[in-house]
Amino acid sequence: MELVLGTAQLGMNYGVNNISGKPSFSEGFNILKKAFENGVNMVDTALAYGNSELIIGEFMSRTNRYFKIATKLPKLKYCENLKDQVEAYIEKSLNNLRVKKIDYYFLHSFEDYKNNIEIIKILKQNQENGKVQKIGVSIYDTYELDYILNNSEGFIDIVQIPFNIFDLRWIKDSILERTKEKGIEVFVRSIYLQGLLFLKKDALDKIHPKTYQYVSKLLEFAEENNMDISNLAMQYIKSHTEINYVLVGCETEEQIDQNIRNFYSDYTDKYKLIKEFAMKNYTDVEKEIIDPRLWKC
Template structure:
């Protein structure tokens, strides 16, 4: 299951997540995280130009450990004025910082980034044709966005979507399978929904209280199955055969060690009860709406 994982690096460049009490790790801690990930067989990192200095941290790591090279998935910053840049030169700059020759994948940071300048899509395809990037993808949120990508932009190699115990198979499976029919793979993010699954009732901010019944149901399932909620969250996503890669993020090496232990614990489970959870407050499944 380790080869299915992508390590998210937003936490290496920014303080990120409502359950993040550790803050951004030091470079020494970041290198320790990356070393452990590599030594355990994890080979893909997810970063972005908008993730603070995470690209610089990865580049510094590659320079410090030249025999340990990760496959890098990066995203075009939504803050970049694409009308004023040459995209090839822009990506070359990132490659130089990362100390690599090719991006494993380059992504649109959001659906809006694509729709605001659709012609940029052809430039992404050109980057792939020239071997500057191996794959092209896009980060999307809603099912309507996924549907549009499938129908009108099927040259994408993959989509990256939220997928977890609440934003689950009931909402996503049909579209993910439809994407696969167009040779579009699916990467998932928000495995832990930014730490929401680890919060107790007293820690929930008022805006998130409508999610309390769903969280209680998940905890009930975990208790009945005698499985920690973290195990439940990771195994749920990893065991979905229609998902190609699963993105997880950590703030500390200890968290990574714990998560990789969970990944290695395969336990066949009947996920029907989780699949049937049907969250009505869809806006609360997007952490951008929690503020």
């Protein structure tokens, strides 16, 4: 498994617990520097994340430190020529990032993947001409992954899914094992549910009446095992060997420090216990909690 830095936080005000706004340009630089110096060699970005691609491009060209790049194709307009749109977006990302190729190019919209095979053909051509190395789809739901597994015909190299200790949908029906068998890599995001796991009671109550109860249980279990919540959330991810990349979004240097420490610390002996705890307490967490698109705040 590899640690990847998520950079929506660097390009825009992002997250449910965000009180300080997006980091300044120099703070963003320091987060990228710290990540690079500590062995994080990939960043996840998107054209949709404000000036995130531009900051990464500026960092790489100024410091000569190059990350592998995962970025995303924005939702397309069907009334306009698809090939022109896709190619213009790819050029824009390449220019912003100041690179010649994108390592992982995700469709930001599952609907674009499902509704138009033409888009995949266009991406394939860009794979052949070397502008894009691997093609992926960023999704929210297991039915979307099921659809990809049944229809991808070898076109899809990687999927990006939200995965965390409250969201056990992805461990039902061996869906990750089936993804791996198809040779599709798994990239996970939202391991802290955008920071929800660190919220206080008042803010948790606004999301759903049961959120506080779930987070309290997590805190109790973390304390019993001498961990903090961020580490427990990370070790839960690490206990799933089907995952290839784990994405963390950071707004401060302290957070990236802590997340790197968590990622490299060895809690293998606790994996079984953590998985049992998750199964016991979080098998049916409400969709209004695990899907940030449904949050009322």
